[in-house]
Amino acid sequence: MTALYQYLINGRNEASISPLDRGLAYGDGVFRTLAVRYGQVDHWDRHYHKLEEDCNALGIVCPVAELLLADISRLFTRDEQAVAKIMITRGESARGYALPVLAQPMRVVVKTALPEYPAENFSKGVNLHLCRLRLAHQPSLAGIKHLNRLENVLARMEWTDATIADGLLLDQSGNVIECTMSNLFARYDRTLLTPDLSMCGVAGITRQHILELAPALGYHARIAHLSLSKLMQADEIVICNSLYGAWQVRELNNQRCAAGDLAERLRQKIQG
DSSP, X not given: OOOSEEEEETTBSSOOOOTTBHHHHXXXXXXXXXXXXXXXXXXXXXXXXXXXXXXXXXXXXXXXHXXXXXXXXXXXXXXXEEEEEEEXXXXXXXXXXXXXXXXXXXXXXXXXXXXXXXXXXXXTOEEEEEEEEEEOOOTTTTBOOBSOXXXXXXXXXXXXXXXXXXXXXXXXXXXXXXXXXXXXXXXXXXXXXXXXXXXXXXOOHHHHHHHHHGGGGTOEEEEEOOBHHHHTTOSEEEEEETTTEEEEEEEETTEEOOOOSHHHHHHHHHHO
16 A cells, blocks of 8 residues: 655655745646556656656756656555656746746655546546636647646536546637546547647647557547537547546536447557
8 A cells, every 4th residue: 555645855755845946936847647566667758758848848957767767766666556746847046937047956756646546437438527617828838747737726626526537628719628637539430539739738648659559550540629519529539648548438518428449449559
């Protein structure tokens, strides 16, 4: 049984986060959430590549992979399965938005227990809430998993029903973008569509993985603008993230969705 949580800050478990840290003050940083199983990080190369890419987009120096893996090795034993959350901030600065001349990035690695998802999420599919909140357009941040997630927090406040697995988010133009903790695919015959994230949203590593492996399953996958009405016409809808893999959507905003086995096939391929 994994403890409630354990963490390292810059490689030390007795350290604390400064009130001057820009990640705390402004959300000036990025993060990744990944599964660690028996000492091995799921899809580490993909996660680190995206972490490095997101750091570069914000002009933050990304710690080398070996340093982060050493932190994970210290926190995780080889007989457990748990979740690692890696956060990289720009570090401390004086008050104000101007960047420090010599920024010293801070890294945090947190270990928490794997979520205990209901078995029927995998066997029968999940229900989605249609969020009232609309995502704002900001192409400079689009695709980046940055630390300012207030839109997601506000969206997640919209429901308390435990039978709802996630909430579907549209942008200010009414385009389908993502869910609060997941990316999305819609199947139309042999074509898989995933929403365009050039204006907002997070480009997850499982989304990219599915885009790459789709041809092996006999599908043509592409990125496209997707309206809510177009989504509801799909032969299947699937949501995905790096912890659970893929789930079939059986109901969206109290409307039944077409059933299928795409999520199961994707999970098998992702895990393989």
